[in-house]
Amino acid sequence: MVLEIERVTVEFRPKKGPPLVALHEVNLTIRPGEFVVALGASGCGKTTLLNTVAGFLPPTSGQIRLAGKPVLGPGRERGVVFQQHALMPWLSVLGNVEFGLRLQGLARGERRRIALECLAKVGLSQAVEQPVYELSGGMQQRVGVARAMATSPAVMLLDEPLGALDAFTRESVQEILLDIWRDSSRMFFFITHDVEEALFLSTRLLIMAPQPGRIVHEFDVPFSRRFAQTRNARAVKAAPDFIEMRERILDLMRQTSSGDLS
Amino acid sequence: MNPPEITVKTAPPPPAPAAPAVPAGSRYRTPGAGATRLISTLTIAALAALWWISTHFGWIKPLFLPSPEATFKAFIDAVHGNNQGQTPLVEHILVSVTRVFCAFFLAVLTAVPVGIAMGTSRIMRGIFDPLIEFYRPLPPLAYLPLIVIWLGIDEGAKITLIYLACFAPLAMAAQAGVRGVALEQINAAYALGGSRWQVITLVILPAALPEILTGMRIAIGFGWTTLVAAEMVAASVGLGQMVLNASNFLRTDIVVMGIIIIGVLAYLFDLLMRQIERRLTPWKGRM
Numbered sequence: 001m002v003l004e005i006e007r008v009t010v011e012f013r014p015k016k017g018p019p020l021v022a023l024h025e026v027n028l029t030i031r032p033g034e035f036v037v038a039l040g041a042s043g044c045g046k047t048t049l050l051n052t053v054a055g056f057l058p059p060t061s062g063q064i065r066l067a068g069k070p071v072l073g074p075g076r077e078r079g080v081v082f083q084q085h086a087l088m089p090w091l092s093v094l095g096n097v098e099f100g101l102r103l104q105g106l107a108r109g110e111r112r113r114i115a116l117e118c119l120a121k122v123g124l125s126q127a128v129e130q131p132v133y134e135l136s137g138g139m140q141q142r143v144g145v146a147r148a149m150a151t152s153p154a155v156m157l158l159d160e161p162l163g164a165l166d167a168f169t170r171e172s173v174q175e176i177l178l179d180i181w182r183d184s185s186r187m188f189f190f191i192t193h194d195v196e197e198a199l200f201l202s203t204r205l206l207i208m209a210p211q212p213g214r215i216v217h218e219f220d221v222p223f224s225r226r227f228a229q230t231r232n233a234r235a236v237k238a239a240p241d242f243i244e245m246r247e248r249i250l251d252l253m254r255q256t257s258s259g260d261l262s
Numbered sequence: 263m264n265p266p267e268i269t270v271k272t273a274p275p276p277p278a279p280a281a282p283a284v285p286a287g288s289r290y291r292t293p294g295a296g297a298t299r300l301i302s303t304l305t306i307a308a309l310a311a312l313w314w315i316s317t318h319f320g321w322i323k324p325l326f327l328p329s330p331e332a333t334f335k336a337f338i339d340a341v342h343g344n345n346q347g348q349t350p351l352v353e354h355i356l357v358s359v360t361r362v363f364c365a366f367f368l369a370v371l372t373a374v375p376v377g378i379a380m381g382t383s384r385i386m387r388g389i390f391d392p393l394i395e396f397y398r399p400l401p402p403l404a405y406l407p408l409i410v411i412w413l414g415i416d417e418g419a420k421i422t423l424i425y426l427a428c429f430a431p432l433a434m435a436a437q438a439g440v441r442g443v444a445l446e447q448i449n450a451a452y453a454l455g456g457s458r459w460q461v462i463t464l465v466i467l468p469a470a471l472p473e474i475l476t477g478m479r480i481a482i483g484f485g486w487t488t489l490v491a492a493e494m495v496a497a498s499v500g501l502g503q504m505v506l507n508a509s510n511f512l513r514t515d516i517v518v519m520g521i522i523i524i525g526v527l528a529y530l531f532d533l534l535m536r537q538i539e540r541r542l543t544p545w546k547g548r549m
Contacts, residue, residue, distance in 0.1 A: 054449070054453055055452075055453075056449050056452075056453075073452070074449065074452035074453045075453070075455065076453070076454055076455030078453060079453065079454075080449070080450065080453040082446045082449075082450060083446075084444075084446055086444060086446035086447050086449070086450045087447075087450075087549075088447065088465065088468070088469075089545035089548070089549045090468045090469075090471070090543075090545065099451070099454060099464075100454030100455060102464075103451070103454055103455050103456045103457075103460050103464070104455060131544070131545065133544075133545040133548045133549050147450075147454070148453075148454075151454055151455065
């Protein structure tokens with residue numbers, strides 16, 4: 001099963017002014033087991049790209065295919081974790097994680113079993129019955145991850161899910177995400193504007209640039225696999241080659257943005 | 263060149279718990295925070311005292327405003343049915359409450375689905391919006407004759423009039439509630455494989471619940487407001503009828519008593535609704 005994004009262009013036509021090209025002829029193929037991270041400043045179309053893959057937004061031209069079938073709208077083979085958790089406050093933690101399974105009509109016992117499994121993976125076994133509006137931001141995002149996992153999607157789409165978290169919480173959720181990624185052959189597509197986060201999580205890193213939104217650079221990155229072996233996030237992030245690559249990417253991004261300014 | 267030294271200063275553990283005192287005159291509150299029960303009780307007590315004083319010292323003639331004692335006597339008489347029509351007060355109350363609540367529940371059962379449909383479907387909004395916006399500002403007294411001609415002088419006409427008064431605010435509240443649902447919540451449900459119907463019933467309806475409950479509070483208020491109008495024609499019992507009848511005989515004591523009873527009933531119901539709100543939507547304002 002492969003996710004193919006083929007020559008996808010998205011244009012917004014405001015009532016006044018010229019059309020805005022949010023994405024221009026983007027090509028991308030994601031294979032099982034890959035953790036692809038799109039990195040870029042705001043306005044480079046990374047969220048637009050994720051929304052078209054999720055099926056929330058139709059491309060103006062081009063096509064997205066999952067396992068050869070064109071994407072024509074949202075579907076449960078593509079799980080989404082949102083920037084603002086988007087949980088249902090009238091449901092408990094468990095109720096939120098069970099929600100997708102309930103939509104499928106699974107029996108109560110079965111969906112409880114799966115939901116508890118997913119909650120254990122994100123380290124929330126203790127908070128199962130809590131109302132979600134009483135949780136901290138980091139816990140809410142972990143519920144969001146568990147909810148997206150519960151229906152076993154082939155693709156996980158994460159739209160800057162850790163942007164609002166503090167540094168320590170952020171790192172712990174990053175580790176949880178890598179554990180989930182390693183334990184399955186899912187495809188991950190993750191969006192961030194944080195260079196360190198992008199380097200740490202990705203097996204493949206895309207750098208995007210605005211006006212028009214497009215992919216300008218692509219890297220193969222070894223650090224997520226290194227973490228999977230060593231399980232020491234600090235050591236990975238403090239390694240000389242990590243720092244060197246981080247600086248190189250920052251430099252590239254600085255060039256891209258100053259190029260747009262001139 | 264050596265790298266610069268980083269000096270680490272570790273704070274000593276705190277010796278003893280710091281003084282918890284919040285000095286007088288502190289301004290930590292958010293605007294509008296805090297309990298209001300005492301203030302409300304004092305307000306009512308002050309008004310009652312003013313009422314008693316102004317009638318006892320003859321500032322206002324009893325015809326314009328009867329004294330509290332006279333009003334209380336009218337209440338006792340009414341309880342025993344010692345007045346026009348010989349109907350005990352309990353019966354007036356029961357009949358009126360039944361009318362208001364029948365109309366209100368019918369309105370909840372119909373206006374909420376209509377409001378949700380208006381919020382989720384272009385066609386439904388196109389159909390209902392002009393209808394509701396047209397009749398909503400009309401005074402019920404203006405279309406009361408028509409309703410009586412169409413539906414007769416039975417309960418049907420009275421309940422319909424109150425129902426119409428409740429319907430518009432409820433439908434509008436439900437529609438506004440739908441509009442206020444976060445797009446991400448809807449998208450999340452679609453991404454989990456939800457159908458359109460599932461999204462409406464399992465996401466939009468509960469997400470709109472806080473606004474619907476507010477709409478219910480407003481709607482029942484309109485219902486009580488319309489009660490007197492509804493009982494103007496061919497009613498022999500009911501609080502509104504009792505008040506109207508008393509006003510024909512200049513029995514202001516009964517009028518004041520009836521007003522107080524309607525007001526207290528409406529207030530009690532509102533307190534109940536607030537409790538229900540707290541129970542059903544504890545997340546309100548917290549997400």
